[in-house]
Amino acid sequence: MALTEAIPGVVLAGGLSSRMGxxxxxxxLGGTALVDRAIRRLRPQVSSVAVNANGPVLFAEGEELPVFADLDxxxxxxxxxxxxxLDHARRCHPEASHVATVPTDSPFFPTDLVARLSRxxxxxxxxxxxxxxxxxxxVFALWPVALMDDLAQWLAGGGALRVRSYxxxxxxxxxxxxxxxTARGAFDPFFNINTPDDLDAAENWLWVLER
Structure with missing residues (x-):
């Protein structure tokens, strides 16, 4: 049963970024903040976009979105x-059965991500x-809103923070x-930026992927 109803999307921007500093x-990246790149890439794939962050978010002018912090x-x-x-979806999009999440640090994720996950x-x-x-x-996933209470209990009870465990x-x-x-060979669309060297590599790939 592929999903057919509206799916809200959330950009997860609450990480500590310890390796990046x-x-x-x-x-x-290419003059555009990674959070704005993630938003623009996700927006055509979902019914709405919001951002999860534990601090202020500086959006591109005219592109401000709802921002909410971690519950704990x-x-x-x-x-x-x-x-x-999931809490945001339950409160603001009660019609939705699932919510799509993406991080900010993989700027080239597939433009058909949500459609393929929904199937x-x-x-x-x-x-x-x-x-x-x-x-x-x-973290590139569709999450059932019905699992919110289960996930809350998992975290409150000391469940592993590793996403794969859940x-x-x-x-x-x-x-x-x-x-x-690409002209330079095969490229993983989930290329992840964790270090300054990764950011330099992403700049080089950006020229190949978006020319």
């Missing part, structure tokens, strides 16, 4: 952001997450995304 959401900053990490996204949803409580040749990308608990569906063929 600064807030990755504000880094600029002491139990942060990606699953804390997912829980906040893997076969029950109202099924999680669907992305995978590529480089491995799983569990996905395994619920037998999430992995959706394989192929590499993008």
């Amino acid at each position: 600064q807030d990755k959401a504000r880094l600029r 900053p002491s139990r942060s990490g990606p699953l804390g952001g997912v829980l906040a996204a 893997a949803v076969d029950t109202p409580e099924r999680i669907a997450a992305a995978r590529s040749a480089s491995g799983p990308h569990p 996905l395994e608990r619920h037998q999430a569906r992995d959706v394989l995304f192929p590499p993008v063929e």
